[in-house]
Amino acid sequence: MVPVNKETYQLISEELKQKNVSLVAVSKTKPAEEIHTLYELGQRDFGENYVQELAEKRSLLPEDIRWHFIGHLQSNKVKIIAPFVHLIHGVDSFKLLAEINKQAEKNNRVIDCLLQMHIAVEETKFGLNEKELKELLQQLSAQPMKNIRVVGLMGISSLTDDTSKVRSEFNALKLLFDRSKMNDDFKILSMGMSSDYQLAIEEGSTMVRIGSLLFGMR
Numbered sequence: 001m002v003p004v005n006k007e008t009y010q011l012i013s014e015e016l017k018q019k020n021v022s023l024v025a026v027s028k029t030k031p032a033e034e035i036h037t038l039y040e041l042g043q044r045d046f047g048e049n050y051v052q053e054l055a056e057k058r059s060l061l062p063e064d065i066r067w068h069f070i071g072h073l074q075s076n077k078v079k080i081i082a083p084f085v086h087l088i089h090g091v092d093s094f095k096l097l098a099e100i101n102k103q104a105e106k107n108n109r110v111i112d113c114l115l116q117m118h119i120a121v122e123e124t125k126f127g128l129n130e131k132e133l134k135e136l137l138q139q140l141s142a143q144p145m146k147n148i149r150v151v152g153l154m155g156i157s158s159l160t161d162d163t164s165k166v167r168s169e170f171n172a173l174k175l176l177f178d179r180s181k182m183n184d185d186f187k188i189l190s191m192g193m194s195s196d197y198q199l200a201i202e203e204g205s206t207m208v209r210i211g212s213l214l215f216g217m218r
């Protein structure tokens with residue numbers, strides 16, 4: 001296994017700091033020791049896709065890590081991460097928001113969420129379209145939930161070498177983000193991964209999710 005790349009981490013985290021962009025280190029499938037290596041270099045935000053894997057790693061690692069859930073979250077699993085999760089990136093239904101709100105209330109906390117938008121051409125990627133986003137935000141203002149905070153949007157670009165396509169998807173998401181801003185809480189735009197984070201930042205990303213560039217291929 002290729003160990004975590006410390007030099008790359010330092011270069012990327014320096015670059016992002018200068019640009020005022022947050023880094024979520026995506027550690028899915030990687031062992032706790034590798035997460036700890038980045039932790040020792042100062043990284044605190046880590047992203048995972050699977051609830052069980054996240055819960056296990058959390059039990060092995062320092063308490064001040066901010067865990068981001070970036071996968072597709074099933075309603076029946078929300079209760080497992082509700083006591084500690086820092087930010088849920090992939091919310092794409094009112095039903096899921098309602099469940100997060102319920103579990104957050106049981107834990108006496110407010111959970112920050114990002115709404116996932118469908119920006120790629122691929123059928124398989126989850127997410128809302130513009131109309132669904134509008135409806136969801138309207139529903140939310142009609143039925144406010146006091147234990148969640150919608151703090152922005154998240155999107156995954158098409159898997160393609162065509163940078164102009166990727167750029168236009170990020171640009172569309174940024175425009176939608178600006179149009180959807182309903183209050184000052186709405187400030188995170190999570191877009192960009194190992195292959196396209198620089199493009200994403202040029203197009204207005206405030207948070208990138210980087211895995212393989214830091215931890216090696218999965």
Ligand SMILES: *Cc1c(COP(=O)(O)O)cnc(C)c1O
Nearest residue numbers: 026070193194195209210211212
């Ligand atoms: C795996 C994953 C990432 C990181 O992907 P890399 O290409 O390894 O940087 C980012 N976001 C989501 C939602 C992911 O599932």
